[in-house]
Amino acid sequence: MGSDAFPPFDPTQPARDAAFASAPVALCIVARDLRLLAVNARLAALAGAPVCALVGRPADDFLPGASALLNRWFDRIDAGRALHDQELSEPGGERTFLVSAAPLLDDAGSTAALSVALTDITRRRELRAALARRERQIGAALESAGQWIWELDIPTGRVARSRHWRRAVGYATGELSDEAQHTAWSIVHPEDRPGVIRRYEQVLAGTSEVFEAVYRIADRFGRWRWILGRGRIVARDASGKPLRLLATSVDITRQKQIEEELEATVRQRERLERELVEANRRLTELSEMDALTELPNRRKFDKALARELGRSGRNEPSLALLMIDVDDFKSYNDLYGHIEGDDCLRRIAEALRGCAVRPADLVTRYGGEEFATILPDSTKHDGESVATAMLQAVRALRIPHAGSPDGIVTVSIGITVRHAEAAPGGRRTDLLASADRALYAAKQAGRNRILIAGVDGSMYPVPVPDAAATDATPPGPG
Structure with missing residues (x-):
């Protein structure tokens, strides 16, 4: 409410007009001595007393502590200052009122009384306090x-x-x-x-x-x-x-850091796994490699042969197996020593490897001075061609061998061919035995030659071109 003056007020005339008495807001008129000059029904209901029991009583009887606020308002009016709404609570804080006031003037234009309105805002205060608590709780949770x-x-x-x-x-x-x-x-x-x-x-x-x-x-x-x-x-x-x-x-900085740490851990684990796989692969390779010649060893040979024999569905001759033995190698070691013998085997291994060039072909050191070669998907002719190339490649090395009738290091080769139609699912031992018999027959026939085992067990020689070249005078040692 503002501080504009009401019409002159006569305090001796009871304020009992219908509008004042039946107003929906608690109203009262307070004299300079802070006594209640008039109250309406709504204020009487708030006070819990009849209207007649309140008129003439000090304001503090109705609302303890109200006198201090009323005196302050009279002082402000006298000083020409505006009035502002105030909250006033009962002792113990059971009820809180919003109090508004305006001056009432006498005939001389002086403030004779205050028109005061009270609104019970107890529920509003409780809701406001609950909202404030809720805001503090939400704020604390958010923070x-x-x-x-x-x-x-x-x-x-x-x-x-x-x-x-x-x-x-x-x-x-x-x-x-x-x-x-x-x-x-x-x-x-x-x-x-x-x-x-x-x-x-x-x-x-x-x-x-x-x-x-x-x-x-x-x-x-x-x-x-x-x-x-x-x-x-x-x-x-x-x-x-x-x-x-x-x-x-x-x-989410901490979550991001955890994610990054986890990603780094995963990357490190993947790297370690790759390194482990690579290390296992290398170990496997090392375990399947002959250290002297760097050819696959007997273990690798056995696995490869078993794998090839396990393959099915072939309609053509499927596998040629070559067994190769260095001729008179014991006497070579006796004549030149084991260091020269090792070097001789390395050179022969390299020559043999260069003759089997298809990705699936496998040249291995079978043991001692003996080598073995697996030629998958190969015919009799394929086996003979590779064996001939190997025999000639070793001859071409012209490694001196005083203990050999040929004057140089030579090899003997036995061949067997596994036919899918003739021997489906043939046993590994049968194939090895057949190739070994062919090799033994080549040695018995004078070495430095190739024999191939027939299906019926007979042995057939494989002609090798330029065999006379082995009669040439060998170079000197070294």
């Missing part, structure tokens, strides 16, 4: 979780954030510019801003109902903190155009 609420006015691009966002990033009030506080997306890391704006525009366009983005903002110490923002459109105009976006943000 402890590193969260804050923000609202974007879409037409102006201005954003309002709850105070918790400054605390989350370590800023005190007044430490941030107006642009940083109220301009949308200004606090977002420049590299992240295009992606955030793209998601925001998707919400404005209606292609996404929820705004959700992960981005970085700088804290007070210049460190970039990871933030997860989520929100929805909460207001639109009559045409459906978005007006306001309400969202929450949460600091």
